[in-house]
Amino acid sequence: xxxxxxxxxxxxxxxxxxxxxxxxEGITGEEAAIGKEIATALKEVGVPAAAIRYxxxxxxxxxxxxxxxxxxxxxxxxxxxxxxxxxxxxxVPLCAGAKPKRAENRIVNENPKAALxxxxxxxxxxxxxxxxxxxxxxxxxxPITMFFTVREESGLFGxxxxxxxxxxxxxxxxxxxxxxxxxxxxxxxxxxxxxVEIFGKASHAGVHPEKGISASMVASLALADVxxxxxxxxxxxxxxxxxxxxxxxxxxxxKSAGNATNVVTDYVLIRGESRSHDAKFVRDITAxxxxxxEAAAKxxxxxxxxxxxxxxxxxxxxxxxxxxxxAAVVKRAVAVAKSMKLKxxxxxxxxxxxxxxxxxxxxxxxxxxxxxxxxxxxxxxxxLKDYEAGCRLALALATME
Ligand SMILES: [Zn+2]
Numbered sequence: 001x002x003x004x005x006x007x008x009x010x011x012x013x014x015x016x017x018x019x020x021x022x023x024x025e026g027i028t029g030e031e032a033a034i035g036k037e038i039a040t041a042l043k044e045v046g047v048p049a050a051a052i053r054y055x056x057x058x059x060x061x062x063x064x065x066x067x068x069x070x071x072x073x074x075x076x077x078x079x080x081x082x083x084x085x086x087x088x089x090x091x092v093p094l095c096a097g098a099k100p101k102r103a104e105n106r107i108v109n110e111n112p113k114a115a116l117x118x119x120x121x122x123x124x125x126x127x128x129x130x131x132x133x134x135x136x137x138x139x140x141x142x143p144i145t146m147f148f149t150v151r152e153e154s155g156l157f158g159x160x161x162x163x164x165x166x167x168x169x170x171x172x173x174x175x176x177x178x179x180x181x182x183x184x185x186x187x188x189x190x191x192x193x194x195x196v197e198i199f200g201k202a203s204h205a206g207v208h209p210e211k212g213i214s215a216s217m218v219a220s221l222a223l224a225d226v227x228x229x230x231x232x233x234x235x236x237x238x239x240x241x242x243x244x245x246x247x248x249x250x251x252x253x254x255k256s257a258g259n260a261t262n263v264v265t266d267y268v269l270i271r272g273e274s275r276s277h278d279a280k281f282v283r284d285i286t287a288x289x290x291x292x293x294e295a296a297a298k299x300x301x302x303x304x305x306x307x308x309x310x311x312x313x314x315x316x317x318x319x320x321x322x323x324x325x326x327a328a329v330v331k332r333a334v335a336v337a338k339s340m341k342l343k344x345x346x347x348x349x350x351x352x353x354x355x356x357x358x359x360x361x362x363x364x365x366x367x368x369x370x371x372x373x374x375x376x377x378x379x380x381x382x383x384l385k386d387y388e389a390g391c392r393l394a395l396a397l398a399t400m401e
Contacts, residue, residue, distance in 0.1 A: 007340065007392055009133050014391050015102070015384060017041060017132075018125035022100035022107065022117050022382075028090040028153040032066040035089060038124055038148060042072060045132035051075075057161040061151055069149050069158045071166060074131060076143035084145045084173035084363060085130060085394060086159075087123025088152030088354055091115070092376050107382040118382040119375035122390065123176035124148060126370045130394045139399045145170055152177075152354050155193075156318050159354035164361040172329035174397055175355045178369025181389040184333050185367040187348035188356050190320030191275040192286045196293050197252075199309040201302060202266040210303040212264025216257055218308045219249065219268045222289075222296035231288040235276075242276030243350075244285050277320045277348065286314045318356040322348060329364045336396045337368075342389060368393060 020041070026034030039052050051073045058065035070089065076082070091098075095117035099110035109116040127146050134141055145168050149158030178185065198219055203212030223246060226232050235242045248271045250257050258265030274285035290312045297308040323330050330346065337344035358365035370390025371382045 007396065009129060009388070009391050009395060010136070011388055013132070014125065014129040014388065017128055018121060018382065018387060019100055019102065019107065021121040021124050022098065025096055025098070026090055027093045027096050028151050029063060029065050031089045031150045034124070035067050035070045035148065038070060038089065038128060041128045042131055045128065046135040047072060047074070047131050055162060055166050057158050058150065060161040061157040063151065063154065063157070065150055065157070067150060069147060069162055072131070072146035073168065074134065074141070074144040074146065077140045078142055080142035081171040082143040082145060082168055083398070084147060084167060084170035084358070084365070085127055085176070085398070086147035086149065086173055086354060086358070086365070087127055087176045088120045088149045088158065089124060090151055090153050091117040091119065091121070092153045094376060094378070105384045107384065109378070109380065112378060115376060115378055116380040116382065118372040118380055120152070120177050120372070122370040122372050122382055122387055126176050126387070126391045126394050129391045130398055133395050134398060141398050143168070144398060149354055156352055156354055156357055159357035160318070162361070164363070167363065170363055173355070173358050173363045173365035174333070174394065175353060175358065175365050175367040176370050176390060176394065177353060177367055179372050180369045180386055181393040182337060182342040182344045183369060184330070184337065184344050184346045185349050185353065185355070186325070186330050186346045187277070187322035188320065188353045189275050189277050189350045190279050190282050190356070191273055191317040191352055192282050192314050193271070193273050193317050194286050194289060194312065194314035195269065195271045196289070197311045198268040198270075198293065198297065199311070200264065200266045200300070203264045205262045205264050209264060213266070213300055213302050213306065213308045214264050215268040215308060216265040218293070218296045218300045218310070219257070219270060221299060222292040225292040225296065226289055229288065231285060235285055237284075240276065240278050240281040242274060242278070242281050242285050244272060244274045244289070246270060246272045273317070275350070277322065279320055282320070290314070318352045319360050321356055321359040323359070323364055323366065327364055329366050332400070333366050333368065333397065336400050337393060340393060340396060342393065
């Protein structure tokens with residue numbers, strides 16, 4: 001039997017820490033300031049400066065990113081296998097300008113036009129609280145890697161581009177990013193992002209419409225075909241399920257495709273996505289879009305029988321995963337949560353998580369929450385009871401043998 005988990009934390013200090021991190025702006029790609037604040041807070045609670053470093057993932061991320069991932073190494077006091085705790089440092093852009101304020105059992109936002117950023121400063125504060133409590137209470141624990149990722153919100157990029165060896169070979173991982181400590185996410189969906197450029201030809205729509213090739217018409221025929229064949233929205237084929245969406249439809253500058261009623265539209269750019277818990281079905285959905293655009297391009301021609309051209313590209317956003325219920329990391333999380341009377345349940349989510357990439361990197365990782373609510377909206381708040389439960393669960397997971 002495991003020893004009773006140490007359930008006490010310095011709750012006022014943990015809440016102060018959360019308020020402190022919520023008040024530092026750090027939208028996705030701009031994590032330098034919050035990374036610095038987290039590193040400072042870690043040093044204040046006794047983590048040696050030499051144990052804190054950044055990796056170079058930002059040099060591989062295909063979007064401007066101020067810093068790499070922040071990685072912290074806490075040497076073990078026992079020789080049990082290394083474990084990983086992780087969370088993301090960035091917030092969605094809507095969080096710029098947030099003004100956190102305590103309101104009884106919640107932290108709310110005084111700026112009505114911004115989201116709060118509890119997604120995911122709750123995770124950042126929970127991990128620093130974990131380090132603080134391990135040191136303050138002198139608790140025995142295995143070697144721990146703490147991993148604070150960048151650019152989660154814009155595509156799980158920090159977790160995708162970490163060199164797995166940087167993490168020191170943990171046996172499994174715990175990702176803090178969610179609402180409740182009792183909801184243990186053991187699987188997540190996979191997704192593709194795709195885009196198609198449609199090249200037509202401009203011509204005066206009244207004088208010589210036959211000389212034009214309408215990129216708008218190609219797009220419309222293709223999307224009508226995708227819709228008619230059941231590949232749009234909720235997709236169900238041969239017992240497989242997924243979703244797809246057409247997210248933007250315009251020109252390369254984000255403006256309307258075409259701009260005058262009397263000109264045949266020469267160019268359209270469409271961006272969309274496909275998702276499924278079945279990795280192959282994600283690709284099938286994306287392929288259905290590609291085929292539809294290519295077929296439609298052949299139908300729309302000018303007077304010399306010249307068709308439109310399409311350039312379709314897709315990239316794997318993240319691979320789906322599903323840990324077995326009897327995986328060591330799942331059993332450990334469920335047992336520890338039960339011992340804390342949290343009534344744990346396991347679930348599979350339809351959103352992507354940094355954990356998708358951890359599993360791909362060979363580190364089985366579950367995800368639980370620490371008080372985020374109404375994320376990505378101006379109504380966002382943090383539930384401090386759930387935050388405290390998340391902090392305590394992390395501490396119990398780190399110290400249970
Ligand atoms: Zn998040």
